[in-house]
Amino acid sequence: MPLRSKDLLSIEDLTLENIDLILETASSFEEVFDREIKKVPTLRGRTIINLFLEPSTRTRTSFEIAGKRLSADVVNVSGQGSAVAKGESLKDTAQTIEAMSVDAVVIRHWSSGSAKYLAELIKPPVINAGDGWHEHPTQALLDLYTIKKEIGKLTGKRVAIVGDIAHSRVARSLIAALNKTKAKVTLVGPATLIPMDIDKLGVDISYSLDDVLEDVDIVYLLRLQKERQSENLLPSLREYSRLFGLSKARWQRLKNGVRIMHPGPMNRGIEIDSFVADNEKALIREQVTSGVAVRMAILYLLMGGAQVE
Amino acid sequence: MGSVNQILDAAAINRALTRVAHEIIERNSAEGSIALIGIRTRGVFLAERLAKKIKDFEGLDVPVGSLDISFYRDDIAIHPQPKILGTKIDFDINEMTAILCDDVLFTGRTIRAAMDALIDYGRPRAIQLAVMVDRGHRELPIRADFVGKNIPTSKKERVMVKLVEEDDIDVIEIEK
Numbered sequence: 001m002p003l004r005s006k007d008l009l010s011i012e013d014l015t016l017e018n019i020d021l022i023l024e025t026a027s028s029f030e031e032v033f034d035r036e037i038k039k040v041p042t043l044r045g046r047t048i049i050n051l052f053l054e055p056s057t058r059t060r061t062s063f064e065i066a067g068k069r070l071s072a073d074v075v076n077v078s079g080q081g082s083a084v085a086k087g088e089s090l091k092d093t094a095q096t097i098e099a100m101s102v103d104a105v106v107i108r109h110w111s112s113g114s115a116k117y118l119a120e121l122i123k124p125p126v127i128n129a130g131d132g133w134h135e136h137p138t139q140a141l142l143d144l145y146t147i148k149k150e151i152g153k154l155t156g157k158r159v160a161i162v163g164d165i166a167h168s169r170v171a172r173s174l175i176a177a178l179n180k181t182k183a184k185v186t187l188v189g190p191a192t193l194i195p196m197d198i199d200k201l202g203v204d205i206s207y208s209l210d211d212v213l214e215d216v217d218i219v220y221l222l223r224l225q226k227e228r229q230s231e232n233l234l235p236s237l238r239e240y241s242r243l244f245g246l247s248k249a250r251w252q253r254l255k256n257g258v259r260i261m262h263p264g265p266m267n268r269g270i271e272i273d274s275f276v277a278d279n280e281k282a283l284i285r286e287q288v289t290s291g292v293a294v295r296m297a298i299l300y301l302l303m304g305g306a307q308v309e
Numbered sequence: 310m311g312s313v314n315q316i317l318d319a320a321a322i323n324r325a326l327t328r329v330a331h332e333i334i335e336r337n338s339a340e341g342s343i344a345l346i347g348i349r350t351r352g353v354f355l356a357e358r359l360a361k362k363i364k365d366f367e368g369l370d371v372p373v374g375s376l377d378i379s380f381y382r383d384d385i386a387i388h389p390q391p392k393i394l395g396t397k398i399d400f401d402i403n404e405m406t407a408i409l410c411d412d413v414l415f416t417g418r419t420i421r422a423a424m425d426a427l428i429d430y431g432r433p434r435a436i437q438l439a440v441m442v443d444r445g446h447r448e449l450p451i452r453a454d455f456v457g458k459n460i461p462t463s464k465k466e467r468v469m470v471k472l473v474e475e476d477d478i479d480v481i482e483i484e485k
Contacts, residue, residue, distance in 0.1 A: 028377065028393040037429045040380035070380075300380075 003301040007119040007126040010135040011176035019180060023145050025297035026290070032069060033293070043072035043303055046103040051093070052129070053079040053109045058264055058288060059129050059138070063106050066295035072103070072303075090114060094121040104303050107131070125302040133167055139263055140173035142294040144181065146287050147218060150259060154181040160212050162188040162244055163222030163271055166195045170263045171222060175201055186212050189244060192233040209244050213253050220261045221246055221271045241270045251276045259283050311485040316460055316468075319479035322441070325457035326355070329439055330362035332455050334369075337406055341434070344402060346374045348411045348423050349394045354474040355441055356410040374398035376409070381422035398430055407433040408454075412470035414440040417451035442481060444468050 003018055011019075032040055048067045052060045060076065067074040079085055084093060090109070097105055104125045107115050112132030119126035130136040147154060159178055165171045165187050178185050185203040187194055199205055206212050213219075228234050246260065251273070260272075260282045268274045277284065317325065337343050345360050347353030353375040360371045379393045409423050424436055439455035444462040460483070462468060467484040 025393055028379075028395040031395060032380075035429060036431070040429070041425065042380040042382075 006302070007115075007128075008137055008298055008302060009115050009119060009126065009128045011137045011140050011173045011180070012135070014137075014180070016180050019141065019144065019177065022141055022294065022297050022301065023148060025301060026141075026145055026293040027149075029069075029296040029300070030289075030293040032296075033289070039069050039071060041071045042300060043067070043070040043103075046072045046303055047101075048072050048074045048104045048106065048299065048303075049097055049102050050074060050076045050129075051097070051105055051107045051109075052076065053082075053084055053107070054130070055079075056108050056129070058291070059108065059136075062288070062291040063127075063129060063138075063295050066292050066299055069292070070296055070299055072299070075102075090118060091121060094118050098122045098124070104299065127298060127302065130169055132169065133172070134169055135173045135176075136169040136263075137173050137177075138291070138295055138298060139170050140177040141298070142287060142291040143174055143220070143261060143263070144177050145294050146261065146283055146290045147259070149290070150283055150286065151217065151257070154178065154183040157183045157217045158186065158215055159183050159218045159220055160186045160188050160206075160209075160216045161220045161222065162209060162246070163224055164193040164228060165189055165198065165222070166193045167225065167228070168222050174220065175203060179203075186216070188212055190234065190240070193228065209246075209250065213250055214255065216258065217255075218259050218261060219246060219254070221266075223263065223265060224267055224271050226267075237270055245269075245271055245273065246276050247273045248275045251279070251281075254281070261287060263287070314483045314485070315480060316483055317458060317481040322457070322479050322481065325441070326358055327362060329455045329457055330359050330366065333359065333408060333437075333439065334363060334367055336437075336454070340406065341404065343406045343408060344372045344374060344400065344433075345408050345410055345439075346376050346398065346402075346423075346427060348409060348419065349375055349377045350475060351441075351470055351472050352376075352409070352411040354472045355412065355439070356408075357474075359408075359410065359439065372400045374400070374402075376423055376426055378419060378422040378426050381426045383418060383422065396426065396430075401431065402427070402433045403431040404434050406435045406437060408437045408439055410439045412441045412472075413468050414438070414443045414451075414453050414456075415446055415468075417447045417449035420451050421449050441470050442468055 050060055050063050064074050106127045106129050107118055108129040109131050112134035115128035115131045161171050186206055187203055188206045188209050234240050262284050266272055345356035347356030356373045360373045363369050363371050375397045377394050377396045437454040440453045441457040443453055443456045443459050446464055469482045471478050471480045473479050
């Protein structure tokens, strides 16, 4: 039952069986973390390029650690100081990568669709680590993994995704993933940051965090990008924080067993109160740990083994 | 699919395992503790059966672990990925004699991978190998310490060890 595709570009492309396979594989990799030797020889002799043309610390590090724990050689290329900064096109970058016989490419790019474009140009597997406002599939997979591990089955669970839905690839991937697992999604945020017609995806919408607080099982807070204010989408960060931030007072109204998630990096004091972020209900650290296991699983499934039954 | 010949039935499998259990006790009675490490999937059931027999004969509790060798295979570029079942060894293997258990010994590549995997968990004093069937055709310098049944085969044949725990029946068959 292999993953029947060359690349991992979006959650939309995955079936529920694919998702289950990735999550199951991830859980067997997590066992490796507790060993004295946190490394298996599975991808020995393979080379992975981390092509991060947009700044990222945790996703890049997570992919790097995942590759290294599988014994692959991992090369990081960032936008600054690379040929891309000198104006090289993605197509030329792709050809250069291919000429160096690399075995997989992980790409983060500011432009939506760039991962798919790269995947069509080169033979090795391409993994989308975030393309513009489109998708960030590995984040959604690690979120699913974390939820399943911490609270069990997703079916019927209520998840509120709070914040700037319109500009969030994390939200887009997470909505797709939660829909596939039959969780109930409510999008919460100011009307300016929730796209029109997004309810066609089968999600509920609320413009008030206070209204949904008592019904949800998981509160997923998105990072608020401060430039949204200068684009006139928000009156002020303080107002956003007052209406949509998860304060200690709001946190106290949550049901027992509610978990709080955030893809990072956090703006403490804006979308999440420091007390809430450091409290045991928060799964933010678990998300980071899951990230390595899930990315190991994805690298293993895409790079290890012929794609035949 | 060709013809299928039955080589051992349930009673014969049980007799062979009884003998192997005695051999394990005999060979390891002088030195310290032993552990049985089954290789997923069927090796684990064999390890559990051997542990039960050793308990019955000697009153000795032998810890049983299970080893998934998927991450250590040398053929992942050739073969599709097997389902990963995970490794479970919840005791310290350092300074123990670890006895790897598997259903069929063929090329020896599985055992090579299993030894690599096991050594990542610690440093056993010794590693021994118990298999239900040795069918020959080794590609590596590996041999079994305990063998349930030697079955000479041609390379084209398939040896199938079926166990109640997985297949609802105890039988060993050769498919030509």
